[in-house]
Amino acid sequence: MPPRLAWRAAELVEIAGESATARTLCFRVPGWPGHLPGQHVDVRLTADDGYTAQRSYSLAGPADGDLVELTVENFPDGEVSPYLTEVIEVGDQVEVRGPVGGWFVWRPESKAPVLLVAGGSGIVPLMAMIRARRQAGSRVPFRLIYSLRDQDRRFYAEELRRPDPGLDVTYLYTRSAPAGASRPPGRLLLDDLAEGGWPANFEPDCYVCGPTGFVEAAADLLVALGHAPERIRTERFGPTGGS
Amino acid sequence: MSIISRGFHGRRRPDSDRLPPGQYLVDDFPVLSAGPTPQVPLDRWEFAIDTEAEQTHRWSWEEFQALPMETPTADIHCVTKWSKLDTTWEGVSLDVLFEDVETAAEYALIHSYGGYTTNLPLEDLLDGKAWLVHRFDGEDLEPRHGGPARLIVPHLYFWKSAKWVRGIRLLNEDWPGFWETAGYHNYGDPWREQRYEGD
Numbered sequence: 001m002p003p004r005l006a007w008r009a010a011e012l013v014e015i016a017g018e019s020a021t022a023r024t025l026c027f028r029v030p031g032w033p034g035h036l037p038g039q040h041v042d043v044r045l046t047a048d049d050g051y052t053a054q055r056s057y058s059l060a061g062p063a064d065g066d067l068v069e070l071t072v073e074n075f076p077d078g079e080v081s082p083y084l085t086e087v088i089e090v091g092d093q094v095e096v097r098g099p100v101g102g103w104f105v106w107r108p109e110s111k112a113p114v115l116l117v118a119g120g121s122g123i124v125p126l127m128a129m130i131r132a133r134r135q136a137g138s139r140v141p142f143r144l145i146y147s148l149r150d151q152d153r154r155f156y157a158e159e160l161r162r163p164d165p166g167l168d169v170t171y172l173y174t175r176s177a178p179a180g181a182s183r184p185p186g187r188l189l190l191d192d193l194a195e196g197g198w199p200a201n202f203e204p205d206c207y208v209c210g211p212t213g214f215v216e217a218a219a220d221l222l223v224a225l226g227h228a229p230e231r232i233r234t235e236r237f238g239p240t241g242g243s
Numbered sequence: 244m245s246i247i248s249r250g251f252h253g254r255r256r257p258d259s260d261r262l263p264p265g266q267y268l269v270d271d272f273p274v275l276s277a278g279p280t281p282q283v284p285l286d287r288w289e290f291a292i293d294t295e296a297e298q299t300h301r302w303s304w305e306e307f308q309a310l311p312m313e314t315p316t317a318d319i320h321c322v323t324k325w326s327k328l329d330t331t332w333e334g335v336s337l338d339v340l341f342e343d344v345e346t347a348a349e350y351a352l353i354h355s356y357g358g359y360t361t362n363l364p365l366e367d368l369l370d371g372k373a374w375l376v377h378r379f380d381g382e383d384l385e386p387r388h389g390g391p392a393r394l395i396v397p398h399l400y401f402w403k404s405a406k407w408v409r410g411i412r413l414l415n416e417d418w419p420g421f422w423e424t425a426g427y428h429n430y431g432d433p434w435r436e437q438r439y440e441g442d
Contacts, residue, residue, distance in 0.1 A: 004441040046245040087250045102425035212274045219279035
């Protein structure tokens with residue numbers, strides 16, 4: 001039997017505001033074994049009467065010693081995200097367990113071009129891949145298509161603005177587009193993926209992450225553009241916005 | 244000994260005795276899959292059981308529809324922590340599909356349109372524990388939830404309830420499936436919180 005993944009104490013060492021409704025939390029986790037970009041962790045919170053709640057969160061950065069970074073969007077009806085986005089302060093502790101997931105990952109030794117398609121906070125595991133590429137000095141070309149409601153919801157804005165050779169970023173706004181945007185606000189369409197992505201015959205590895213409806217639509221469009229289903233990896237998350 | 248998270252109070256939810264450890268209740272129906280949703284036309288759909296002696300039992304959509312249907316109600320528990328109580332389905336008990344299948348195999352590998360696989364002991368599919376279903380909540384099963392037909396095995400984590408199911412291969416030796424080779428537990432009992440390898 002392989003050893004059980006241990007729950008480890010995680011102390012919050014840094015908080016950064018990420019958007020109007022999200023923040024990035026950096027935890028120090030002694031004994032953390034490292035991880036691949038795209039993997040996630042389970043977070044466990046325990047109240048003083050012993051009540052516990054667990055949730056899974058994608059890791060926002062590549063392995064970095066015993067530091068683990070999460071970006072958490074607040075869902076006001078949630079049980080755990082309001083705590084992580086509004087209550088927890090530097091010095092407070094949670095428990096984490098991981099890394100988990102061996103499918104939705106990008107490996108720095110991979111040579112295939114990469115298409116990243118993010119819907120809202122689905123950017124988080126994809127950002128870990130972008131950062132891992134830079135950290136590894138990989139020259140594999142990446143394209144990121146990032147769909148979001150409006151500019152206020154944008155994560156990692158400054159970092160994505162800095163030039164990163166071989167990384168092309170396209171923003172798609174669904175509700176309100178800033179002045180000078182290349183298209184009117186609206187949902188992701190075939191043309192967006194055809195223009196901001198790779199031709200299917202380049203055989204890119206595609207990673208799609210976001211709310212269920214977004215991922216369903218994006219993955220279907222990629223298949224329609226001729227991308228092989230086995231090259232399209234998806235991660236869907238809740239709240240689900242309907243069944 | 245757990246670590247207390249200062250300032251965390253949580254929300255106590257009802258029905259906790261039906262909720263396995265680490266799970267929370269949802270009212271909607273989240274979707275989790277590893278890739279695009281396969282589209283399977285009914286005239287090309289078939290379901291097959293292959294035995295360890297290489298005998299194949301096959302059903303077309305019409306033949307499947309002609310089998311005696313049941314309407315199980317079940318609580319489902321996803322390894323990503325959500326649980327949904329009292330889900331209602333319509334489909335065929337695996338006991339019906341296995342009526343004429345001669346086998347001494349102990350293991351089953353489920354395989355799906357789109358290439359997904361998952362494994363479980365054969366006994367976990369029999370004796371009223373599993374169904375091949377084509378309707379959810381009184382409606383035809385949507386593709387995103389596994390339509391035209393999926394398996395439901397409510398007593399195990401929901402990744403064992405394969406969507407877009409195409410067949411079952413019976414094996415003398417256990418053969419791990421998709422998530423089972425990607426770090427998840429080989430069996431997946433939610434009440435024993437068997438989420439990941441080693442749990």
